[in-house]
Amino acid sequence: MLPPILQNLRIPVVASPMFIVSGPELVIAQCKAGIVGSFPALxxxxxxxxxxxxxxxxxxxxxxLDRHNQANPDRPAAPFAVNQIVHRSNARLERDIEICHRHKVPIWITSLGARVEVNAAAHDCGGIALHDIIDNRFAKKAIEKGADGLIAVAAGAGGHAGxxxxxxxxxxxxxxFDGPLLLSGAIATGRAVLAAQVMGADLAYIGSPFIATDEANAQPEYKRMICDSSAMDIVTSSLFTGVSGNYLAPSIRAAGLDPDALASADASSMNFGAGGAKAKAWSQIWGSGQGIGAVREILPAAERIDRLAAEYDRAKAEMARL
Structure with a gap:
């Protein structure tokens, strides 16, 4: 059973928080269109x-969102989420936890380490905590430390993919585990959302398709590259953050590197303090998941969600006829 806050979404989708790309404009548009919108606190x-x-x-x-709900009582907005990077290099974490607690953020998403105190803060203000993981071992640790649900980041996902x-x-x-389970990994269509549920997930966790939206805080070249690329253009590398992630090969070439001959880096090089010098150095290396072959144009976020909803409904109807 999903917690009440994750029930009654238009479609079972949580928009993933994307570095730089996700901001208030995108989150508000996503929530108004009926899915959970999110952004990284950083x-x-x-x-x-x-x-x-x-x-x-x-x-x-x-x-x-409150104004929207008052004007549309029959079509209220979905809740929003804030992502906390709990890695030790995030010097802002304590401050950001306090701010989110005071504002009673309804959904907390934690990444790069499970922390008891972050889950406790979420619960204390009436929220729920979802932790992203890449394998079963980390999943068990997250639940042991008080997370309410899990985000399974599988192969093909954008960002730090498993x-x-x-x-x-x-x-x-x-x-x-029979609690809330979200699945991330190359999900870009309504049919893929339904497939995630058939596999056993409760909700799909979707990021890359929302880069190619009007509200995304992404450079026009980045949005266009999403539309012009496919799964074959995605490269997996640890060089840029110290953790394995998926990136657009054309952006790597544009930075003067060979995407087929990248060096490796280890987790000790991760730095989320003040953006990190490496984050600035690689600011033109653009992340993406493998599902972008389904993304062919830049749209308003609401229209992208309309398409997902229509595809999802069609897929359900087709499954019912089998």
Whole structure:
């Protein structure tokens, strides 16, 4: 059984939080269209001496969604989520937890380490905590430390993708866990959303298709590259963050590197403090999942969600006839 906050979505989809790309405009559009919108807390970066931008983002999102709900009582917005990077190099974590707790963020997504205190903060303000994992061992640790649900990041996902097949990963988790389970990995169509549910997941976790939307905080060249690329253009490398991730080969070539001959880096090179020098150096290396072959044009987020919903409904109807 899903917790109430994840029930009654238009379609069973949570939009994943994307580095730089996800901001208030995209989150608000996603929630108004009926799916959970999310953003990384670290995307809200203020200059030295300025008040925390995260405060302003959370206030804006809450106020705009409240106005939408008052004007559309028969079509309320979906809830939103904030992603916390709990890696030790994130010097802002404690501050951002306090801000999210005070603003009563309804859904907390944690990455790169399971932390008891972050889950406790989410619960204390009435929220739920979902933790992303790449294998069954990390899944068990996350639940032991108080997460309410899991996000299985399987092969083909954008960002820090895992190496395992979604069939294997979901199967192993469902052997012992019957709580909320989201699946990430090359999901870009409504049919793929339904397939995730058939495999045993409750919801699909979708990122890359939303890069090619009007509201995404992405460079026009990045959005166009998503539309012009396919699974064959995705390269897996640890060079850029210290953790294995999936990236667009054309952006790697544009940076003067050979995507077929990239060096490796280890987890000790990860740095989420003030953006990290390496993050700035690789700012033109663009992440993406393998599902982008289904993305061929830049659209408003609401229209992309309309298409997902129509595809999902058609797929369900086709399955019913089998």
């Amino acid at each position: 995307n809200a970066r203020e200059k030295d001496g300025e008040p925390p931008l995260l405060e302003a983002w959370l206030t804006r999102i809450a106020e705009e 190496p395992q097949s979604p069939f294997a990963l979901v199967q192993e988790i469902r052997d012992w």
